[in-house]
Amino acid sequence: MPDHPLGRAAVVPVASLLLGGLTAYAQGFLPDALAPVANSAWAWTLLAAVLVAWARPGAGLAAVLGAVSLVFLVVGYAGASHLRGLTYDPTRFGAVGLVVGPLVGVAAAWLRSTGVRAALATALLAGVGIGEGVYGLTTVAETTGVGTWVAACVVALGLLAVMLARRLRGALPVAIATGGTVAVAAVFVLAYRALG
Template identity: 50%
Template sequence: MTHLRHAAVVIAASLLLGGLTSWAQGFLPEAVSSFANSPSGWTILTVLLVAAVRPSLGWGAVLGVLSFVSLVLGYTIASELRGLTYSPVYWGAIGVVAGPFVGAAAAAVVGRHPVRAALGAGSLAGVLVADGIYGLTVVDATTSPVYWTICLVLGTALVVATAVRLRTVTTVAVLLVATAAATGVLSAGYAKLNGEW
């Protein structure tokens, strides 16, 4: 029953937050408006919702998919209510692929296994750092640098807080390698999407 309750809470909150991101595109200050239109924005929301229920790694992966897809559906519904046409297929597919990794990483961060926590935190920090770099280097001419800088600060803060919490040389090394790997992979993905390869 707990799993069903957690799933219901995550789905309902994700639908609501996804809908709010559609509305937020029209009223967020320019400095942070990219939150409502960036991969890191929905990643942050998914991480917070999954981590809040402190699931196991496997259940976190399931909740990650449910959250990410529900965010997309909430966004779609709110956009349609605003008279905008939006297809959830592309981002829904990304949610199905990325959701398990994001959800499992969130579960790992709040879990008790130090190496898993390091891997999870490093992966999530990499999402924030890669998005921040992308924002400051690729879409810098059309967006404010404030949100992208916040992404970099949050990614760095997550690494520092996790390193302080875990303290051992091994886990800190795992954390740093995971952060660098996630940043590299996601930055390469951004470059490929932008035709830089």
């Protein structure tokens, strides 16, 4: 694996494309209770955040890599779907990736910090997980089961708990992380319902 930050950054789009393709196939072999995880916003957000965090870029490059990763995840998914004889138009979620990807990338980079930056990063990433978990449990659980949505909430709450225990000190960062998580989750649910 490359050690130079730009070498690591170059891995992010390739890995994103491959992982996006893998998620299309994963829908066919994951157990029914977890099949929706292969096509969920929180899982793709988690993949993009992990890839960007692994690359260890500064905030500027992290913003670019976050967008690139989410767009390439969607393109990989669309390509693999096409190979499977299915039709998937990546336009809408590719555009979403361009808009939210920079935020995800910066959040992934800021998770290594402390204070307000770490609190904002935690709020965004945990809020997406909880938001999709709540959306799934209240909107689509009848047709998808609850496993994926419970897992999203558990992973997101785990991130929040770890950050509160290890990186966030003082009233302001704790308030930003907890209140921000709730706010991001609420916005996510409203936005996802609007996307239909």
